[in-house]
Amino acid sequence: MLKKSKFVRVSVYLTLLLAVFLTACGNSSKESSTRTLTDSMDHKVSIPAHPKRVVGSYLEDYLVAVGVKPVVQWSVKNGSGTQEYLNKDLKKVPLIDYSLPYESVTKAKPDLILMGTDSAVANGKYNQYKKIAPTYVVKNGNDVSWRAQFLDVAKAVNKTDKAKKVLKKYDKKVKSARSELEESAPNKSVAVLWVTNNSAFIVSDKSASGSLLYGDLKLKEPDLVKQVSKKATADWSAVSLEKLAKLDADYIFLVNSDKDASMFKDPIWQNISAVKNDKLFQYGDDSSWQYKGPIAYTEMIDNVLKDITK
Numbered sequence: 312m313l314k315k316s317k318f319v320r321v322s323v324y325l326t327l328l329l330a331v332f333l334t335a336c337g338n339s340s341k342e343s344s345t346r347t348l349t350d351s352m353d354h355k356v357s358i359p360a361h362p363k364r365v366v367g368s369y370l371e372d373y374l375v376a377v378g379v380k381p382v383v384q385w386s387v388k389n390g391s392g393t394q395e396y397l398n399k400d401l402k403k404v405p406l407i408d409y410s411l412p413y414e415s416v417t418k419a420k421p422d423l424i425l426m427g428t429d430s431a432v433a434n435g436k437y438n439q440y441k442k443i444a445p446t447y448v449v450k451n452g453n454d455v456s457w458r459a460q461f462l463d464v465a466k467a468v469n470k471t472d473k474a475k476k477v478l479k480k481y482d483k484k485v486k487s488a489r490s491e492l493e494e495s496a497p498n499k500s501v502a503v504l505w506v507t508n509n510s511a512f513i514v515s516d517k518s519a520s521g522s523l524l525y526g527d528l529k530l531k532e533p534d535l536v537k538q539v540s541k542k543a544t545a546d547w548s549a550v551s552l553e554k555l556a557k558l559d560a561d562y563i564f565l566v567n568s569d570k571d572a573s574m575f576k577d578p579i580w581q582n583i584s585a586v587k588n589d590k591l592f593q594y595g596d597d598s599s600w601q602y603k604g605p606i607a608y609t610e611m612i613d614n615v616l617k618d619i620t621k
Contacts, residue, residue: 344359344360345357345358345359345360346358346359346360346469348447348466348467350447350448350449351429351448351449351450351451351463352429352432352437352448354437354441354446354447354448356445356446356447357445358423358445358447358467359422359423359445360469361469362379362422362423362467362468362469363422364382364419364420364421364422364423365379365381365382365421365422365423365424365425365468366381366382366383366407366411366416366419366421366423366424366425366444367381367424367425367427367464368383368384368385368407368409368411368427369385369409369427370425370427370449370464371384371385371394371397371400371401372394372397372602372603372604372605372606372607373460373461373464373465373604373605374464374468375397375400375401375606376461376474376477376604376605376606377464377465377468377470377473377474377477378470378473379468379470380400380401380404381401381404382404382405382419382420382421383404383405383406383407383415383416383419384397384401384404384405384406384407385406385407385409386406386407386408386409387408387409389408390406390408392596393406394602395596395597395598396597396598396599396602396606396607396610397606398597400606405419407419411431411440413439413440413443416440416443417443421443421444422444422445423444423445423447423467423468424440424441424443424444424445424446424447425446425447425448425449425464425467425468426440426446426447426448426449427449427451427460428448428451429448429451429452431448432446432448447467449463449464449467450463453517456522457522457603457604457608458478461474461477461478461604461605462474462475462478477605478605481605481608481609484609484612485527485528485612488528488612488615488616489527489528489529491616491620492528492530492615492616492619492620495619495620496530496561496562496619496620498531499530499531499561499562499619500530500531500532500533500559500560500561500562501524501530501531501533501560501561501562501563501564501615501619502514502533502535502536502558502560502562502563502564502585503519503520503521503524503563503564503565503566503600504550504555504563504564504565504566505547505565505566505568505600505601506565506566506567506568506569506572506574506575507568507569508568508569508572509569509572509573509574510549510574511549511550511551511552511555511574512547512548512549512550513535513536513539513547513548513550514536514546514547515539515540515543515545515546515547515548516532516536516537516540517540518543518545518546518547518603519546519547519600519601519602519603520564520600520601520603520611521536521540521546522603523603523608523611523612524615527608528612528615531561533558533559533560534557534559535550535554535555535557535558535559535560536560546601547601552574552577552579552580553579555579555580555583556579556582556583558583558584558585559584560584560585561584561585561590562585562590562591562592562618562619563583563585563586563590563591563592564592564594564600564614564615564618565591565592565593565594566594566595566596566598566600566601567593567594567595568595568596592614592618594614598610598614599611600614
């Protein structure tokens with residue numbers, strides 16, 4: 312009986328010890344299931360270690376590049392305008408209006424909300440969004456490069472290693488393209504225009520395609536682009552036909568959202584140097600030319616090489 316009693320006591324002890332061990336493991340697992348990060352607005356955000364349902368409107372290029380498929384995708388004009396160059400990657404992903412209505416965000420059931428600008432969460436909006444899911448405002452602003460923003464998005468979704476590999480591959484492509492352009496089109500200048508509603512806009516030298524052409528590819532920047540960029544408050548700035556007459560670009564990449572625009576028939580347009588010399592290359596809304604990110608820029612590099620070095 313004594314041996315049996317001792318055996319029972321040992322069994323109970325071992326059972327309790329196992330229970331304590333399993334509880335500790337459970338708590339450890341629970342603790343490691345989230346990470347606390349500080350966003351660009353100094354919010355301390357508890358983020359899932361491996362978020363599964365991410366809302367990142369207008370950050371889709373970055374997300375797709377690191378292998379994260381968002382649960383909704385950015386759109387404008389009642390869904391008629393999307394980032395069409397990402398269609399293959401975002402197939403069957405529901406649309407969400409660019410203004411991110413609370414009801415639509417809630418319906419998406421996110422476990423992480425990424426915001427691309429401080430203004431998107433201004434006037435008390437942040438507190439509303441964080442009630443839906445952890446909300447992280449990524450690095451943004453005129454002094455923040457697309458690379459810094461890309462890496463911040465990657466950090467938020469725990470894909471930093473993948474992002475570094477993406478940038479390494481991208482930089483290799485840039486180096487190769489730059490070498491090819493130096494040989495085929497030395498000291499040539501380029502500009503990017505967007506025509507919509509019979510109005511022309513020119514891209515800033517540090518935004519979207521401007522960042523790629525003048526920053527990464529080191530193509531020559533026309534004087535008009537420099538002048539407009541100094542006063543730019545957005546990626547694209549309106550420019551009159553009279554000013555475009557002075558555009559001294561060897562090549563123009565045109566994002567044409569208004570194929571029947573009357574301005575194309577105007578003598579001033581037709582006498583722009585690159586237009587007159589048949590050095591204008593047109594792309595539509597389905598292209599990547601209005602956007603930024605490793606996927607958009609990779610596509611643009613291919614476009615530039617095809618058009619300039621052919």
